[in-house]
Amino acid sequence: MARWQPDAPGRLAAAALDLFEERGYENTTVIEIAERAGLTKSTFFRYFSDKREVLFGGGTVTGLLIEGIASAPPAAGPLDAVADALDALGRTFFTADRREFSGRRQAVLNANAELREREALKRIDLAASMIEALNRRGVPGLTARVAAKLGMLVWEIAYDQWIDTGNSEGFGPLARQALADVRAAKAVR
Known part of the structure; x- marks a missing residue:
């Protein structure tokens, strides 16, 4: 996904949920969530303080x-x-x-x-x-x-x-x- 697409928080939440289901919560990093959503780590932290809060x-x-x-x-x-x-x-x-x-x-x-x-x-x-x-x-x-x-x-x-x-x-x-x-x-x- 291109970074300019709308709804970054929604994309991050969907990516996190997919990864948590695939790998488990403990085995998923913020960087992996951001990459899956087509965004950067800094964009992740613009919306969420940590990976728990994405849910x-x-x-x-x-x-x-x-x-x-x-x-x-x-x-x-x-x-x-x-x-x-x-x-x-x-x-x-x-x-x-x-x-x-x-x-x-x-x-x-x-x-x-x-x-x-x-x-x-x-x-x-x-x-x-x-x-x-x-x-x-x-x-x-x-x-x-x-x-x-x-x-x-x-x-x-x-x-x-x-x-x-x-x-x-x-x-x-x-x-x-x-x-x-x-x-x-x-x-x-």
Whole structure:
């Protein structure tokens, strides 16, 4: 690929994923990723701090969650605001054209303890961002914390279903169903 072609971050992520699948995460270097993408090492570091971060999408998801919570209708309760944010993720980030990549990415993460740890830390950071966004909406601290933690549980359930190759449902509807299941669980004794 010529260096002038667009979407360097996307090309780097695709190249990294291919190499991680072929050689393993530990056996792949930044230089190999950049070369596979038809770019230079310095271009790689313009977008990512290290080879782990090529799989974690920067702050895109965080921004979408915060914006989704902020733009929820004023009368929306905390869980409904989180659901609106998850819907926004489904419309703009977890789209049908990203499903295969996301499933392959998850398989690479599952095969590597360091990447699983990074994913867990990322989810903690996402929950903290949701708590802050809910606080800005006037949701009290403990309520915001519970809503954000439940939101992350809903996310995990919906994401696992969404990346399943046998599933064709969109992320947003899966998240709404998972939220309904979580709400129904409170009635179980």
